[in-house]
Amino acid sequence: MPRDPLLTAGPGRHHPFLMLCIRRSLAGIAATCAVSLLVFVGTDLLPGDAADVILTRSASSGGGTPEQLAALRAELGLDVPWPQRYLGWIGGLLQGDLGSSLVSGRSVTDVIGSRLGNTLVLAGTATVLLVPVAVGLGLWSGIRQGRPGDRVVSGVAVAAQALPEFVAATLLIAVFALIAGLLPAVSLVPPGTSPLARPEILVLPVLSLLSVMAGQSIRMVRARTSEVVRADFVRVARLHGIPERRVVWRYVVPNALGPALQLLAGSISWLVGGIVVVEQVFAYPGISHELVQAIISRDVPVVQALAFAMAVCTLAIYTLADLLVVALVPKLRTGG
Template sequence: MFAGTTLLPSDAAEVVLSRSEGAGGGTPEQIAALRTQLGLDRPWPQRYLDWAGGLLHGQLGTSLISGRPVADIIGDRLGNTLILAGIAAVLLVPIAVGLGVWAALRQGRAGDRVTSVTAIGLQALPEFVAATVLIAVFALALRWLPPVSFVAAGTSPLAQPAGLVLPVASLLTVMAGQSIRMVRARAGQVTNAEYVRMARLHGIPERRVVWRYVLPNALAPALQLLASSVAWLVGGVVVVEQVFAYPGISDELVAAIATRDEPVVQALALVMAVVTIAAYTVADLLALVLVPKLRTEGLR
């Protein structure tokens, strides 16, 4: 991310001077002086090492554009994105698991085919199309919900829950298709397994077969893919936040890249990486809980 930002044309010094009233973009001497002041005259490997050294001491640096501490900038936006992503994730998992297993238990029947076709259609739908359609229907035509997610400074998005409905629905529309398909594929394999057929032959009730054998063994392999979906909710909601004017970290990341604000770009990339690692770690732990034999395989 750091190298990519440095390869972009112009830098933060040029952006600052281009925004200064009457500067006309600044003279070469002014640009050179501001680069020296901001530390941009040093080679980029040195700037990166300085940033990494500060990170080891818990310092994320200072914005080159606003002069604010990067930690404050992220703190203002991270909570908003976590609320949006958290609500979407809480709703995504039961929807994907419920519909995926339901379709797997009806393999080849009408319910399975309708669910699979719908999931494929949703998976192929771009985020901006889903968001635009939802705005057109529920905000403009029916006027049930606001078209933008206005969040006043210093307030939580939960204070205006109506503004969260369409962004969350847009994320679910795009994410549900892939999640349902992968749960359906794994659950279909489990329902045809020998131990599931034997359980049914021994007269074990269908509900117990589903909860005791199908669900745990279908979810364990699918958890990694579900974890990638949850990680994407934090790092890849750029389009949704832009369409709904939602003040999250993706919106801040786009602005930081546009202004070549290297410390902010680096810190936001770090936050997204940490969230991704945390999501996969939680998925591994849940897999161990769901399938006890995974805890003992390494001991054999």
Template sequence: MSSSQSRVRRPRSRLWPARSAGALLVLFAVSVLVFAATEAAPGDAATARLGPQAPADAVAALRDRLGLDRPAPLRYLDWFGHAVRGDFGASYASGRPVGEVIADRFGNSLVLGLAATAVLVPLAVGLGLWAGLRAGRRGDRLVSGTALGLAAVPEFVTGALLMAVFAAGLGWLPAVSLLGAGQGPLDEPSVLVLPVITLVSVCLAQNLRLVRAGVAEAARSPAVEAARLNGVPESRVALRYVLPAGLGPAVPMLARSVAYLLGGALVAESLFGYPGIAALLVDATAARDVPVVQAVALLGAAVAVAANLFADLAVPLLDPVQRRPR
């Protein structure tokens, strides 16, 4: 291998460790911010559980039992040390291990997020590719205009309209996504339909437009023009040359959308009464259940950091120059 080739390859070989180290530092910073935010909130778990009229000695005893009277830095170190081992303590509200409380809801959010992702990614990529290859034509204007209209409608408005039409009006789907005891969303797939459509409608617009813009630019590149002049079939040009280059600008936004979907979509879960992780966060915040709030926030940050790390590592692989053998 020549020295010039070595200089080109070496930065790529260090991409994983460098980006992974950066992701871990981000998670550490997020853990500090999460702990500081819960500390800065008014009141604490003791007063929330006993009520504002509780005797001062009872509140003090509960604070001592929960360890709330210890200095904040010591409590952070103790919490973070256990969190990296997967131990987030016990819920103040129920006394159950936080991991069990989260597991009950995270599975529901994961199913909802995966279902929405399975619809979002093919739609955004497929429609973006189709519109980008027809940039400036009637089909492109129709798709881009529809995407712009979807982006202008708030998520709760979209969900409310879907509920009014398909649940209250036509009666085709349940208005709320409540699950019975011992049931999961896959036992009642109909409860996923309206939340999934709501989430996809919100995330589709930006992703579709980014894919469309990237494809339109890639379709005008010299490499694509050369492939067409050499008689390469148009379908192969689109899939082999245009799509990978066009996806590069859209991958970070797709990653953020997937992280949002998998991490629990607050508006959709609240609107449809879906028992997911975002709804758990709302309930825990209202109850001042600090261990659950901290764990859910850190879990959401971990999902977002992992998705962005994947995007950072995937973008260079989509670059034709980076993928070309050396």
């Protein structure tokens, strides 16, 4: 039975693609460890803490006595040195325990889990639509560079990219909700139900995310495609009489998508920050509300869990993009 050329390259020698996967995985683990430390230290440096917020809210004098503050900090474990708290937090992460909210006392898993599903639906829908739109229009525009269709696509992409997400969301609400009355202006999801049960509430938030992400992504794919189209190996392929369709799919698309995927990964990771703004504008019940409230109340375990989850998602997206680039480009895949 023939051996898979992507996994082996002869007896006693590993294939470069397999070794690259191992190196990328190890690098991702190292980056995750570094991110965990940065997240913990960053949240620990926030001015004030949960004890200050709790006493300020509960005491009519506006803060309580120093003795009360010290006692509450000891009760919440905030008086423990940060290296010890960091090791305890890492140990909990490895066991799947994110800790408890300092404000409500609820499990952080429960606090986040009640909203995380809604955010994943919104982010997943936007990503599923972004990739074919950005890749399709970027390739189409890059292959037809200089033609009227290319100018229209490029102009619309630049205009969309220039709009901040909250401005795009406001314009969409004004046009489709207030003027046309076609879609709801707010995206409320009844507790215990999925946003997919009312898909109309996802249309405007998804369009708001796409309006900003797609513009930048289309331009990046288009720029790379236009470079590949002018490359010498594409000209040689055409001079040898290879059909244009085969030239595009065999030579242009793989070489254009390789580097473009890494740039596209940056646009997808932008969802981590952009979705917070969109959820606030549309009153969408995602994790942004919990994150904002946790920062205000200095609920450090919730902030740490959400920040760490966002960072890990970003690292995973870039790692996957790197591996896809190598898989698409034969020269990189074979170590040439």
